[in-house]
Amino acid sequence: MIWSMLHEALEAMIANRMRSFLTMLGMMIGVGAVIIMSAIGAGAQEAVKQSIASMGSNLFIVLSGSTTSGGARMGSGATPTLTIGDAEAIAELPSIAEVAPIASGMAQVIYGSNNWSTTIMGSTPNILTVRNWTMESGYSFTDADVRGATRVALIGKTVAENLFGDENPVGKMIRIKQSPYQVVGVLALKGQSLDGRDQDDTIIVPVTTAQHKLFGSQFQGTVRLIMAQAVSADQMNEAENQMTELLRQRHHIRDNKENDFSIRNLAAMAASAADTAKVMSLMLGAIASISLLVGGIGIMNIMLVSVTERTREIGIRVAIGAHERDILLQFLLEALMISIFGSMIGILLGVGGAFIAENFLSMSVIFTSQSILTAFGVAATIGIFFGFYPARKAAKMEPIDALRFQ
């Protein structure tokens, strides 16, 4: 019985090829959109998660200049007020685990006939711990290099690729702003930061070297920023208060004056970035679901037309003994078949679309078999839900009225 009904539903679908296809198109687009959108949403969430992990945990950035005045930022980092001494003092605080001062700027780097413009960060070996950075090859410079302001450099993956290609950079000499530096190590790959910068496009040199030999005129003994890592996530507030108090003391700021520095909590920023990504992926899903709903309404519309068109057929079937549930099932199966075929093609479209997004638009996408199953399940439910009303309308027809219908 169910087989012959399935067969009939298939024939009805084929008999109205164009109409069935157009109705299916709604489901295809809906299901395809849900799959692409959820894959892109999940991909974006995962990318944010990775950036957060690559950033290092429980981090603060202390910048020169005050943060806000009535909500607007006042050029933080503009006039350098922070020193290596500040960094060392912060490191003494009980709530702080590690500290790395950073004096940075852009510079041209040359190796042989290759040259590359990149960010040079002057810091201490601590930066590797603070930023959760490992060495791919070679070794980090040491505190002795910092004390001696030696010309040594750690280079990021991007820099290594652009200057050295396949060559091993460790031990080689590069020129930064005309002066020779020895590459002592290559940093492991880190990927993009939260704001989309390439974190591997950088060179790290001892902070003293940066201050005195590279950007001397600019820093004059100060640093651009200080990175500080709290001992644990629940010491973050404590750490922020202690740092504020310490720096106000060290900078001799009176009680009624504003800070000449600002402290940014990167963990809080990371959390809000993760939230934003989550909301975005929910929104994408919601928008895609609307097109699925529209597809469902399309099915209902076409099924209503079909029921009216086939009133006489229904009359004949009822006259020769079809029960209400036979007619109901017949039209329900037709609606279901359209939505299931439509969603199967939609799944292919969605997977194909996400493939294009990944490979040609270089977006990160993540498929879960769950999202595909959900889209399929929802499509089937939509078929039943929107097919039910027209099917019931057909089943409830009085035989004599259906037969008389012209």
Added chain:
Amino acid sequence: MTHFVINIKNLTKNYETVAGVVPVLKGIDLSVSSGEFLAIMGASGSGKSTLMNILGCLDTPSGGIYELNGTDIQSLDKNSLASFRNSMIGFIFQGFNLLPRMSIIDNIALPLVYAGIPKEERIERARIMLEKVGLGLYGSYRPNQISGGQQQRVAIARALINRPKLILADEPTGNLDTKTSEEIMTLFSDLNTQEGITIILITHENNIAQYAQSIVHIHDGKIDFREPTNRMEERIK
């Protein structure tokens, strides 16, 4: 005592229209015994089709009693009526009413689908029926690929497939030429005489009515009179 297939007492049917209640059947008394072949005649609009639809359980009467094979029809719900139509009654309409998208064989087998009979048996029985109405070669055709007379034979095969007690035919030859009409009527009288199936048939033509055993004349929603035909004599001519 004769066994009546149909027993009707004081049957009425009113239609509700915008102009008010229109009485169409105004008290019909009719008994049809098993194996009878009855023709119904009457002017257009006299209520023949209305009566036929009630007999076939497609429509419900406004008043009176209708017993089919001993069952009071008014006591049945919609689903029981559907089963009743499926197993007791075979319909033949003036407009054939075949399903255009289905093959001839599937059209004939359709009542068996609703009777819940497995596929092999359905097709087997439909083939036998198709042979019986003389269309053995046309099983895979569609209704629009065969002539009107052939379509009506298919409709007869479909009406017979579930071995009904009663065949109801509303102007079955109304769309057919004289020669084809005669062939169809011969088929009916064979079914009646050889298999003992009860047949009720509506017609406007006297020579068609003569294939039956008796004629009921309806006038303005009432039975005018009932007369026997001389079927044997017609045939000898």
